[in-house]
Amino acid sequence: MANRKYDQELKNDVIDAVLIGSKSAAQVARDHDIPESAVYSWIRSYKEKHDIAKMKLNNETPEQEITRLKAEPRIQKAVASPYNFQSWKKEVMKWAIKAAN
Numbered sequence: 001m002a003n004r005k006y007d008q009e010l011k012n013d014v015i016d017a018v019l020i021g022s023k024s025a026a027q028v029a030r031d032h033d034i035p036e037s038a039v040y041s042w043i044r045s046y047k048e049k050h051d052i053a054k055m056k057l058n059n060e061t062p063e064q065e066i067t068r069l070k071a072e073p074r075i076q077k078a079v080a081s082p083y084n085f086q087s088w089k090k091e092v093m094k095w096a097i098k099a100a101n
Contacts, residue, residue, distance in 0.1 A: 006034065011042050012074065018043055020095045065096045 010032070017028045018039065025043065029036040050072070069092045 006038070014039055015042055015046050019098055020091055062096055062100065065099065066092055069095055
């Protein structure tokens with residue numbers, strides 16, 4: 001199989017679908033017709049970049065996690081968009097719950 005390049009927007013959508021959404025990495029990979037290993041790689045890189053795994057070890061409270069997530073550029077962008085403004089709290093909470101598990 002040839003190495004394919006994927007744009008960052010697709011990667012972000014896939015990462016969000018797994019970390020925030022209710023779908024598994026395997027299902028998201030099938031939905032987007034991409035290798036499951038790529039999905040896991042993108043998620044691992046995202047978690048390393050944002051120190052997500054480390055924060056779970058520090059026993060971050062849900063309130064602290066919400067504060068941290070609100071500070072992330074992707075969340076700020078969603079909040080700034082009038083279309084997404086109503087759903088940003090729901091997305092942050094789903095993300096926090098998923099990360100805590």
